[in-house]
Amino acid sequence: MLAEKAFSRIQIFEQRQNVGGIWNYVPCPEGAPQDMAIPQTNSHAGLDKPIWEHSNATSVLSKEDRERAQFLSPLYDRLETNIPRGLMGFSDLPWPEGSQLFPKHDTVQEYIEIYSQDVQHLISFETQVVDVRQDAAKRWTIKTTPVRHNAELEEHTFDAVIVANGHFAVPYLPPVMGMEAWSEAYPGIITHSIFYRKPEDFAGKKVVIVGNSASGIDIGGQIKVFCQEPIIVSAKSVSYMQTEPPADQVNRPAISEFVVEDRTLIFEDGSRESNVDAVLYCTGYFYSFPFLESMQPPLTTTGERVENLYQHVFYRPQPTLAFTAINQKVIPFPLSEAQGAVIARVFAGRLPLPDESEMKQWEQDMISEMGSGGDFHVLQFPKDADYIDMMHDWAMGADGEAPPVSTVDGYCRRRSVTTASNGAKVVVGKEPPYWGEQEYWTREQFPAIKKAFQSFGEDRHNVQSLKEVGFSFEEYKRKKADEGKRLL
Numbered sequence: 371m372l373a374e375k376a377f378s379r380i381q382i383f384e385q386r387q388n389v390g391g392i393w394n395y396v397p398c399p400e401g402a403p404q405d406m407a408i409p410q411t412n413s414h415a416g417l418d419k420p421i422w423e424h425s426n427a428t429s430v431l432s433k434e435d436r437e438r439a440q441f442l443s444p445l446y447d448r449l450e451t452n453i454p455r456g457l458m459g460f461s462d463l464p465w466p467e468g469s470q471l472f473p474k475h476d477t478v479q480e481y482i483e484i485y486s487q488d489v490q491h492l493i494s495f496e497t498q499v500v501d502v503r504q505d506a507a508k509r510w511t512i513k514t515t516p517v518r519h520n521a522e523l524e525e526h527t528f529d530a531v532i533v534a535n536g537h538f539a540v541p542y543l544p545p546v547m548g549m550e551a552w553s554e555a556y557p558g559i560i561t562h563s564i565f566y567r568k569p570e571d572f573a574g575k576k577v578v579i580v581g582n583s584a585s586g587i588d589i590g591g592q593i594k595v596f597c598q599e600p601i602i603v604s605a606k607s608v609s610y611m612q613t614e615p616p617a618d619q620v621n622r623p624a625i626s627e628f629v630v631e632d633r634t635l636i637f638e639d640g641s642r643e644s645n646v647d648a649v650l651y652c653t654g655y656f657y658s659f660p661f662l663e664s665m666q667p668p669l670t671t672t673g674e675r676v677e678n679l680y681q682h683v684f685y686r687p688q689p690t691l692a693f694t695a696i697n698q699k700v701i702p703f704p705l706s707e708a709q710g711a712v713i714a715r716v717f718a719g720r721l722p723l724p725d726e727s728e729m730k731q732w733e734q735d736m737i738s739e740m741g742s743g744g745d746f747h748v749l750q751f752p753k754d755a756d757y758i759d760m761m762h763d764w765a766m767g768a769d770g771e772a773p774p775v776s777t778v779d780g781y782c783r784r785r786s787v788t789t790a791s792n793g794a795k796v797v798v799g800k801e802p803p804y805w806g807e808q809e810y811w812t813r814e815q816f817p818a819i820k821k822a823f824q825s826f827g828e829d830r831h832n833v834q835s836l837k838e839v840g841f842s843f844e845e846y847k848r849k850k851a852d853e854g855k856r857l858l
Contacts, residue, residue: 372488373799374718374799377717379528380492381494382493382494384497385441385496386440389486389493393475395445396440398442404557409543409549410540410562411542413656413670415540415656416660418498418539420441421440421442446563446568448569451472452584454816455470460485460803469481471834496516497514498514499513500661502691508690512528530717531691532692532693532713533662533692533694534694537696539658540658543653544651548630552628552630559649560651561649563585569597572647575597576647577646577649578622579604579652594619604624606623624638632645654744657673674742674746675747677733681732683713684713684723686729689716692717697748697754698748698749699748699751701754701758704803711765712761714799714800720799751813751814752810761802762803765799766801811846819839822839
């Protein structure tokens, strides 16, 4: 937005006391709040509450900590990214020197803090947005409140709004027969990954992990070192990240019933597990925008997806409202950077949107392809890579963009250039990332790369490159060229 040089005021509201969003680690030593709903199927859960307001957290945090605007995050003690850093970062900032190949969560937080330096002056920290709505003049009224004080609401007026609050705040625990009675009989045994922090809490316990996406695989891998063998993983389908289950893991289908007697679970294939000590749901989150509940047509109904959007970004009825990074099974940083370039150019008036009927047809086509539920925003490879490149080309088609200036790997690179009154060329806008063959190759390989990285055990912390775990794009290109020669 700054690079467009087109806006008189840019304001960022952040309810935490620092940048980084969910990458801000928050301890959760007592696990889930005792009043957590089980099952949890309400996507309209209201505004986030500071961590000290959770029912069992007051005694955990010091007075100083309670005075800081801490909000629950799904980060756990030993979390490392499941994306290699060369693919994960922003296009114009290298990772801190010495970062491991799959960075630790505190390294990611440091990276974001560095990246944010040139926009820090725009941020109002510890400020919670409580309501966003459009007035008769098509301008947006935003109501905010300080997190730490019982102050009156403040109102702000803007021409456009970007929503970047993520989708890792409202956990989803699907309903299962007998679940509520089981939870009442054995309180605290059923929980969600948002409250998980360290595997030692499961030492010696018989554990069932529900879900086999990124968090389920990673958390399960940590817990199985400490829990009663074997760990049990319940999932609806085969994981795209783990085609072959580990030898020390028992796979079960979805849970069909909780039976109070002997702490028993019955699975859809009729198999049973008794004397279960912990059921950890790694089943994802709802999309939730409590400050946009007044929007009609609504942004969410079931919470499985964001409705009435164009290209996962623009609110079709009023496209001066935009969203970023709501897609799943993607690489969030480069994807949001590409989306940001499009949003900035649209809001600057340099890039037109299609008419509403065309935007609506895009959503209908997506529903036909992906369904209207939780898969709608999934961009599983290669869709995510194609989407990043599509957004790049869309952004670079804006009015005022320069013609191609150079060719890199067969692709023309362009700069956004305008002419000043004195005839000088002025660079405007920020070019978003574009993925070439190397990025596609790395993206396709990264589940195997992560597996090789994990095989190093504790020595993985010293691994910083793909070559160290046996992957080389240069070698891949050489072999590909040799195969081509043999075919000739």
